[in-house]
Amino acid sequence: VARRADRLSAVDAGPVGVDELVQRVARGDSSAFEALYDRVANSVYGVIRRVLRDPAQSEEVTQEVLVEVWRTATRFDPDRGSAGTWIHTMAHRRAIDRVRAAQASHDRDERVGRRDQEPAFDEVVERVETRLEQEQVRRCLDHLTELQRESVTLAYYGGYTYREVAELLEVPLGTVKTRLRDGLIRLRDCLGVPS
Amino acid sequence: MSQPDVHTLTGAYAADALEPDERERFEEHLRDCAACRREVAELTETTARLGAAAAAPAPAELRARVLEEVSRTRQLSPLAPTPRTRPRGARPWYQQPASLAAGFLLVLSVGLATFAVGQADRADQAEQRAERIAAVVADPDRVERTVPLTTGGTGTVVTADGVAVFGARDVPMLPEGRTYQLWVLRDGSARSAGTLGRGGELDALVEDMAPRDSIALTVEPAGGSTAPTGEIVLRVDTA
Numbered sequence: 400v401a402r403r404a405d406r407l408s409a410v411d412a413g414p415v416g417v418d419e420l421v422q423r424v425a426r427g428d429s430s431a432f433e434a435l436y437d438r439v440a441n442s443v444y445g446v447i448r449r450v451l452r453d454p455a456q457s458e459e460v461t462q463e464v465l466v467e468v469w470r471t472a473t474r475f476d477p478d479r480g481s482a483g484t485w486i487h488t489m490a491h492r493r494a495i496d497r498v499r500a501a502q503a504s505h506d507r508d509e510r511v512g513r514r515d516q517e518p519a520f521d522e523v524v525e526r527v528e529t530r531l532e533q534e535q536v537r538r539c540l541d542h543l544t545e546l547q548r549e550s551v552t553l554a555y556y557g558g559y560t561y562r563e564v565a566e567l568l569e570v571p572l573g574t575v576k577t578r579l580r581d582g583l584i585r586l587r588d589c590l591g592v593p594s
Numbered sequence: 595m596s597q598p599d600v601h602t603l604t605g606a607y608a609a610d611a612l613e614p615d616e617r618e619r620f621e622e623h624l625r626d627c628a629a630c631r632r633e634v635a636e637l638t639e640t641t642a643r644l645g646a647a648a649a650a651p652a653p654a655e656l657r658a659r660v661l662e663e664v665s666r667t668r669q670l671s672p673l674a675p676t677p678r679t680r681p682r683g684a685r686p687w688y689q690q691p692a693s694l695a696a697g698f699l700l701v702l703s704v705g706l707a708t709f710a711v712g713q714a715d716r717a718d719q720a721e722q723r724a725e726r727i728a729a730v731v732a733d734p735d736r737v738e739r740t741v742p743l744t745t746g747g748t749g750t751v752v753t754a755d756g757v758a759v760f761g762a763r764d765v766p767m768l769p770e771g772r773t774y775q776l777w778v779l780r781d782g783s784a785r786s787a788g789t790l791g792r793g794g795e796l797d798a799l800v801e802d803m804a805p806r807d808s809i810a811l812t813v814e815p816a817g818g819s820t821a822p823t824g825e826i827v828l829r830v831d832t833a
Binding site: 425429432433440442443445448449454458461462465466469470471472480483484487490499532533537554555556559560561564575576577578580581582586587592593 | 602603604605606608609610611612613614635636637638639640641642643644645646647648649650651652653656657659660661663664665667668669670671672816817
């Protein structure tokens with residue numbers, strides 16, 4: 400089960416897609432929620448862990464997000480995007496909110512101190528090598544320019560604001576803004592995200 | 595922010611790489627920009643793929659914990675609130691605005707950004723917040739103070755039952771790179787109650803207020819400070 404847990408794309412070979420599971424969850428079907436958990440828990444945990452690094456905090460936020468999926472599935476609107484995107488966006492957003500909140504209080508120094516240990520692109524690659532989806536993401540990240548790739552990975556996986564990314568890469572703010580956008584556009588095209 | 599500037603933020607928004615106040619402003623812009631919404635939807639679908647690629651084995655014991663919490667968690671009503679056009683339902687407190695200032699705060703509370711890719715998640719948070727604000731503003735034992743800002747505009751603080759609602763309007767815009775930040779002052783120390791943006795209408799909900807706390811507003815570098823560094827433009831004692 401865990402083998403397939405991170406596959407969220409439309410080509411998912413499982414008998415029931417994430418979208419349909421979320422629809423069933425919206426009707427209060429708790430066995431559908433269990434199936435949904437098995438399908439998305441690893442990728443939800445993975446993206447949160449990638450941003451937060453701390454296992455205990457990541458576990459806590461993962462639980463929060465998955466319970467929130469259950470609670471708000473009733474309001475999920477498929478017209479606005481796929482269920483997998485909805486869940487991952489919520490997961491990433493919650494992790495980022497946690498980072499920003501910590502930054503606003505006492506953890507700022509600790510986080511600045513951590514900068515040196517940010518995941519290199521290679522580490523990201525290492526993680527993503529084994530699975531098909533990950534393979535494709537890696538290939539597509541490879542097609543970006545170095546600055547696009549660094550901007551996207553530092554912002555998304557590193558959890559930095561684009562201001563922080565600009566500071567880390569020592570490039571103007573406007574450049575990071577643009578690289579984030581054209582980098583993601585190139586990724587979109589490469590991954591074949593439907594428009 | 596000029597229009598072309600705003601449009602290029604779609605990438606940073608989809609990667610959750612905006613500061614909270616920028617995120618809010620961009621979401622406001624999204625409401626009026628269909629092209630941006632389309633692009634954000636596509637780029638968010640893209641970043642979600644990056645997320646899926648980061649999968650790591652979740653701790654085994656998490657499953658039981660999540661299922662247990664789910665078993666005692668009620669699901670939301672499928673009817674999303676529509677705060678922009680109509681306050682939810684015809685609650686008695688909407689028909690009897692407690693006062694002029696309180697009425698203004700209510701309007702603030704229901705005018706919050708409701709567009710978000712997080713959908714129900716964010717809409718629900720906005721709804722809960724609106725309800726909290728409404729409860730404070732309608733509390734018969736509330737304490738209400740309205741004070742002008744030294745930079746222009748007026749601020750109102752309504753406190754009830756350990757919760758304060760702050761609202762300000764006609765606040766002059768700060769230059770890019772600066773933000774208003776709200777503080778709770780207690781016994782000579784200051785606790786941040788969040789950054790509120792560069793001007794216009796500002797609002798905040800502050801929990802854990804003690805009887806002799808004061809509320810202060812300062813001007814800080816964008817992103818906020820850990821302790822007040824700028825001049826105090828407003829100070830309100832809540833007792």
